[in-house]
Amino acid sequence: METKRKELQVAALSEGTVIDHIPSEMVFKVISLLGLENLENPITIGNNLESKKMGRKGIIKISGKFFHEDEISRIALIAPHVVLNIIRNYEVVEKKKLEIPPIIKGFVKCNNPKCITNNEPMVSIFDVTDKNKGDLRCHYCNLKIEHKDIVLK
DSSP states (O other), X not given: OXXXXXOXXXXXXXXXXXXXXXXXXXXXXXXXXXXXXXXXXXXXXXXXXXXXXXXXXXXXXXXXXXXXXXXXXXXXXXXTTOEEEEEETTEEEEEEEOOOOSEEESSEEOSOTTSGGGTSSOOOEEXXXXXXXXXXXXXXXXXXXXXXXXXEO
């Protein structure tokens, strides 16, 4: 008896971005953080895919979309070791392994209700105190925030 191998194939991306090696539990946070639900571009999402390095991973392919540095910083904060592949004419022209930048501006909310950033119209600024864990410290009130407690604006 002949057994046929069945696979789900996803069309190759001609132009756009592939966000790869996303921890499975972070895939939908990345989607929300980047506002991908509001894009009209074709998007392919894979989650809980087998990975030799990670065990399980997620991947997002976005046709016709290239990200700015502030968007990349947002991805790096919640999923610091993802790989961003830039695709042009069906070829990977750039591969970026993301790292958390040393300073985070404007998209994290301070957890201290008395912090000036929660009471005045100003940009929040956080110093990254531990790149491996993703822990932050508020530039204004010095509150330390563990990665698990980060609230995005």
